[in-house]
Amino acid sequence: MTQNYNRVYNFSAGPAVLPEEVLKQAADEMMNYNNSGMSVMEMSHRSKTYDDIIKTAEKDLRELMNIPDNYKVLFLQGGAHLQFSMVPINLLKNGVANYIVTGQWAKKAYVEAQKYGKINKVATSEDKTFSYIPDCSDLPIDENADYVYICENNTIYGTKFHTLPNTKGKILVSDMSSCFLSEPVDVTKYGLIFAGVQKNVGPAGVQIVIIREDLLREDLPSWCPTMLNYKIHADNGSLYNTPPAYGIYICGLVFKWLKKLGGLEKMKEINEKKAKILYDFLDSSKLFKGTVEKSSRSLMNVPFITGDEETDKEFIKEAAQNGLLQLKGHRTVGGMRASIYNAMPIEGVQKLVQFMKDFEAKKG
Numbered sequence: 001m002t003q004n005y006n007r008v009y010n011f012s013a014g015p016a017v018l019p020e021e022v023l024k025q026a027a028d029e030m031m032n033y034n035n036s037g038m039s040v041m042e043m044s045h046r047s048k049t050y051d052d053i054i055k056t057a058e059k060d061l062r063e064l065m066n067i068p069d070n071y072k073v074l075f076l077q078g079g080a081h082l083q084f085s086m087v088p089i090n091l092l093k094n095g096v097a098n099y100i101v102t103g104q105w106a107k108k109a110y111v112e113a114q115k116y117g118k119i120n121k122v123a124t125s126e127d128k129t130f131s132y133i134p135d136c137s138d139l140p141i142d143e144n145a146d147y148v149y150i151c152e153n154n155t156i157y158g159t160k161f162h163t164l165p166n167t168k169g170k171i172l173v174s175d176m177s178s179c180f181l182s183e184p185v186d187v188t189k190y191g192l193i194f195a196g197v198q199k200n201v202g203p204a205g206v207q208i209v210i211i212r213e214d215l216l217r218e219d220l221p222s223w224c225p226t227m228l229n230y231k232i233h234a235d236n237g238s239l240y241n242t243p244p245a246y247g248i249y250i251c252g253l254v255f256k257w258l259k260k261l262g263g264l265e266k267m268k269e270i271n272e273k274k275a276k277i278l279y280d281f282l283d284s285s286k287l288f289k290g291t292v293e294k295s296s297r298s299l300m301n302v303p304f305i306t307g308d309e310e311t312d313k314e315f316i317k318e319a320a321q322n323g324l325l326q327l328k329g330h331r332t333v334g335g336m337r338a339s340i341y342n343a344m345p346i347e348g349v350q351k352l353v354q355f356m357k358d359f360e361a362k363k364g
């Protein structure tokens with residue numbers, strides 16, 4: 001499989017590995033998509049052919065996530081970072097929101113939102129370098145909070161909310177960028193879900209937003225740029241202006257790949273199996289250790305250290321020489337991080353663990 005193309009195992013946190021089947025199909029369709037005589041990249045976003053592509057992508061995503069009819073699915077641009085602004089601009093009515101800060105992305109969102117209202121941090125795990133998810137069962141939620149914000153999977157620190165916070169009836173907003181489509185979710189528990197697709201679903205440049213219809217508003221402040229108004233995009237089926245057309249097409253292929261695989265229940269099963277191989281090894285190793293509290297562990301991003309910077313460096317270098325790439329931890333954390341998204345084959349994780357065992361034996 002990997003031989004023909006000389007591909008490596010790519011543990012990058014994002015942009016990240018995509019299913020080979022999808023890449024091959026995209027390559028096959030590059031010169032002439034479905035007898036249109038052109039690439040999707042060259043195609044008018046107003047054409048019938050493209051309309052089918054975006055509508056099918058939406059339909060497949062709705063099926064995969066079991067998205068109720070009273071939620072809109074939007075394909076936008078601007079990265080997760082733009083959502084850090086769009087969320088408060090669109091959702092603040094009372095001008096108050098509550099943020100749970102469990103990592104750098106949540107923190108950035110929290111800081112950005114302060115431009116638009118009174119933003120209160122109701123929980124954080126910064127005291128222990130974001131290595132756990134705080135207890136969110138009884139937080140001091142503001143009575144007039146417009147929403148409660150979480151980053152559901154913390155890409156950099158490798159933690160994940162396994163229980164959603166008790167929002168005391170307030171709307172829950174979730175940045176799902178790095179766990180999107182990795183397991184089933186109950187969409188009805190959220191007012192808004194967003195995800196940058198470059199972690200688990202497609203090429204950078206596409207942002208998926210799932211928003212409950214009643215949160216779309218006519219009465220946004222007049223200074224709000226048209227492009228930052230969710231309702232404009234919802235009313236125009238994500239075709240208000242030229243969308244990231246080719247990226248959406250690739251997302252659509254990934255949705256088909258997930259459906260063929262058996263959907264999100266099956267994907268979760270596979271992800272659990274993959275993550276277990278790595279975590280079990282980390283728990284038994286004398287050289288390597290995981291940096292996250294066990295009950296908060298992510299299935300997608302697994303940070304680990306040896307405790308010695310020089311050894312970490314040596315490990316990362318030798319791993320790369322063995323076709324195991326992008327294992328360096330985030331610059332703010334150091335050590336290593338293996339991102340094992342949906343498209344990482346189990347063989348990749350097995351090979352990584354074998355390599356870690358060999359490295360440990362050599363050191364010991």
Ligand SMILES: *Cc1c(COP(=O)(O)O)cnc(C)c1O
Nearest residue numbers: 079080081105155175177178196
């Ligand atoms: C990568 C990431 C972001 C930032 O995404 P951009 O597309 O670079 O803006 C935000 N949140 C999470 C959870 C991420 O993993």
